[in-house]
Amino acid sequence: MSHPELRKLPSVDRLLQQDAVVEARGQFGHDLAVETARDLLDETRAAIVGRDNPCPDSAELAAALLARLHAATRPTLQPVINASGVIIHTNLGRAPLSEDAQRAMLLAAEGYSNLEYDLAAGQRGSRYVHAVELLRRLTGAEDALVVNNNAAAVLLCLMALARGREVIISRGQLVEIGGGFRIPDVLQTSGAVLVEVGTTNRTHLSDYQDAIGPQTAALLRVHSSNFRQIGFTAQVSLAELVALGQQHSLPVIDDLGSGTLLDTTRFGLVYEPRVQDSVQVGATLVTFSGDKLLGGPQAGLIVGQAAVIARLRQHPLTRALRVDKTTLAGLATTLGHYLRGQAEQQVPVWRMIGARQSDLAARAAGWAAHLAAVGVPATVADGQSTVGGGALPGETLPTCLLALSGLPADRLAARLRAGQPAVVARIVDDALCFDPRTVLPEQDDLLLAAILAARQGLI
Numbered sequence: 001m002s003h004p005e006l007r008k009l010p011s012v013d014r015l016l017q018q019d020a021v022v023e024a025r026g027q028f029g030h031d032l033a034v035e036t037a038r039d040l041l042d043e044t045r046a047a048i049v050g051r052d053n054p055c056p057d058s059a060e061l062a063a064a065l066l067a068r069l070h071a072a073t074r075p076t077l078q079p080v081i082n083a084s085g086v087i088i089h090t091n092l093g094r095a096p097l098s099e100d101a102q103r104a105m106l107l108a109a110e111g112y113s114n115l116e117y118d119l120a121a122g123q124r125g126s127r128y129v130h131a132v133e134l135l136r137r138l139t140g141a142e143d144a145l146v147v148n149n150n151a152a153a154v155l156l157c158l159m160a161l162a163r164g165r166e167v168i169i170s171r172g173q174l175v176e177i178g179g180g181f182r183i184p185d186v187l188q189t190s191g192a193v194l195v196e197v198g199t200t201n202r203t204h205l206s207d208y209q210d211a212i213g214p215q216t217a218a219l220l221r222v223h224s225s226n227f228r229q230i231g232f233t234a235q236v237s238l239a240e241l242v243a244l245g246q247q248h249s250l251p252v253i254d255d256l257g258s259g260t261l262l263d264t265t266r267f268g269l270v271y272e273p274r275v276q277d278s279v280q281v282g283a284t285l286v287t288f289s290g291d292k293l294l295g296g297p298q299a300g301l302i303v304g305q306a307a308v309i310a311r312l313r314q315h316p317l318t319r320a321l322r323v324d325k326t327t328l329a330g331l332a333t334t335l336g337h338y339l340r341g342q343a344e345q346q347v348p349v350w351r352m353i354g355a356r357q358s359d360l361a362a363r364a365a366g367w368a369a370h371l372a373a374v375g376v377p378a379t380v381a382d383g384q385s386t387v388g389g390g391a392l393p394g395e396t397l398p399t400c401l402l403a404l405s406g407l408p409a410d411r412l413a414a415r416l417r418a419g420q421p422a423v424v425a426r427i428v429d430d431a432l433c434f435d436p437r438t439v440l441p442e443q444d445d446l447l448l449a450a451i452l453a454a455r456q457g458l459i
Contacts, residue, residue, distance in 0.1 A: 005048045008055040012037045018062040028069045036068050081443050081450065083425045085399060085435030087352045088258075088389025092424065094291045094298070095389075096348040096440065098337060101296065101330040108329035115325045128313070130328045131301075134335040138261055139276045141286070141303035145312055146331065147321035150257060151186060153287035153300030157253050158190035158218070160315045161308070165217035167192045170203035172235060173222040183222055192217065202234040205244060212248055219245050221283075222255045223273055224393075238273075242282040251284035251308060258389065259288020259301070261338050267353050269387070269395050275303065284308055290327075292389045295349035296334035297327045352437050353387065353397065361400040363436040363444070368402055370448055376455060379403045383428065385437045401433040404451070407458050415454035423450045 015021065015037050025033050040061065047053040056064070082092050097105070108115075118125035128145060135144035147153050158167060167187060174183050174196065187194045193215070197207035208219060219241055238254060245252040256273055264272040272293065278286045285308060290299030300321075302312060312318060323331075337346040344350045361380065368378040381403045384396035404412065409432040416423040416432075425434050439447055 003049050005053075005055040006045065009041060009045060009048070010058060010061065012041060015041065015058075015061055015065060018058055020059075020062045021065060024066055024069070028073060032072065033065075033069065036072060037065055040065055040068060079421045081421055081423045081447050082438045083423055083434035083447065085383065085385040085401075085426065085438055086388035087349060087385065087438055088292050088387060089438070090389055095295045097297065097330055098295070098334060098346045098348060100337070100346065101333040104329040104333040105297070105326040108325045113325055113329075115328070127322065127325075127328060130332050131335065134332060134339060135301065135303055138335060138338055139279050139286070139303045141279045142306035143304070143309035145302045145309050145318070146290075146323055146328065147300040147302070147318070148323050149298055150255070150259075150287055150289040150300040152321045153302045154253070154255050155186055155190050156312055156315060156317055156321060157285050157287060157302065158187060158192045158220075159317055160312045161251055161253070162217035163191035165193060166195045166213070166215045167218050167220050168195045168197055168208055168211050168216060169220045169222065170198045170207070170235060171196045172198060172200050172203055173224065175222055175224060203236060204234060205236050205240050208236065208241065208244055212250070216248070216250060219250055219252045220255065221252065223257050238278060238283060239281050245284070246282070252282075254278045254283040254286045256286060256288040258292040260293040262293075262343060262350065264392065268397065269353075269392055272392055279303060290331055290334075293349065294334065295343070295347035297330040299323055299327055299331055348440070355437055357398050357400065360436050364400040364402045367434070367436070367444070367448060371451065374452065376404075376452065377406060379405075381428075381433070383433060383435065385435055397437070399435050399437050401428070401435055403428070403431040403433045404455075405431040407455065411458060412454055415457055416450055419450050419454060421446060421450065423447060423454075
């Protein structure tokens with residue numbers, strides 16, 4: 001015997017003819033509306049029969065259908081205000097781009113471009129020219145190549161130079177680079193044979209020397225950009241490795257991971273190897289990221305000796321790893337900031353790293369005053385920001401935090417993450433804290449409005 005409530009359930013057609021649905025159907029498309037209505041009615045029917053639920057009225061079903069259609073078509077990738085104090089936040093898209101880089105990427109996306117067209121010659125060109133000369137000038141390298149990320153850069157170097165042969169690396173450099181990906185896995189995928197030397201904490205030049213044999217194709221150094229070893233440790237310098245490679249006619253690949261063009265010690269941070277330093281020492285190839293300390297879009301950058309870069313450019317894998325026109329536009333513009341000596345003023349990552357604590361304190365105090373004016377108690381407290389993004393492990397920068405207490409911090413944080421725009425903050429000593437170092441100045445009003453809306457929902 002059928003459930004009496006089932007007779008109240010409308011058909012798909014009747015549901016789609018509801019006034020509220022008819023008005024909105026055009027923006028979702030007929031097929032999606034029909035499919036979503038059918039799923040909603042099936043689930044409602046099952047709830048009536050299985051749990052003896054009453055049948056919702058027509059207005060409730062129409063509202064539920066519209067909510068599902070909006071959810072199905074809403075982009076999952078959305079803007080986030082990063083108030084966490086982690087500058088290069090991997091989970092939040094790493095480096096924010098400069099305004100000029102954003103405009104360059106938009107212009108490249110809007111229409112046609114000379115991506116692979118030589119305007120002077122009127123014939124096919126190469127997409128790589130748009131970044132090569134900039135990278136050569138900035139690093140001192142003979143040539144350069146751009147792929148889609150640094151792991152891909154390392155993979156390409158190994159496949160082109162060492163497939164089926166041995167690559168020597170210190171055991172202390174067999175790092176995991178995030179997301180479960182590990183250097184040994186990259187080596188295995190490339191077809192190169194991994195030869196580990198030394199121990200986890202100490203590796204000497206003689207370890208490399210003893211491991212070199214007829215099957216050795218390259219020496220690989222991987223910078224520990226996402227962790228730090230302390231205590232009884234020893235690693236071979238790049239200069240020593242280069243000298244050994246030259247002695248045996250072996251290329252030296254230096255994977256810097258994050259990679260920087262600026263001197264990090266000027267900002268009160270420990271020394272992070274600069275790309276141009278590795279080139280000057282004589283590394284055959286140097287790989288690094290475009291979206292970490294460089295502060296540009298996601299990319300893997302390879303600089304080094306022209307003859308070797310030419311081999312990489314001709315490798316079949318290079319086409320599979322190539323970047324698109326928008327990435328090249330953003331990267332070239334970001335590199336232009338460095339060439340003009342404007343990176344500290346124009347690249348957001350370096351603006352954040354170089355922000356003065358007095359300015360951060362003033363912004364946090366301004367936030368607190370604004371909230372106090374509308375009856376929301378807030379305090380300003382000293383805190384620490386981090387660089388993040390697998391760069392400068394353990395290094396922090398002094399900052400001032402806006403701290404909210406009096407409400408459950410975890411619940412308030414969850415409401416902020418669910419807002420539009422979403423806000424990501426951090427909990428310190430049971431207070432929800434917001435770090436102005438990583439909040440873009442133009443986001444201040446949005447942040448304060450989001451805090452008030454989220455707090456109101458908990459009162």
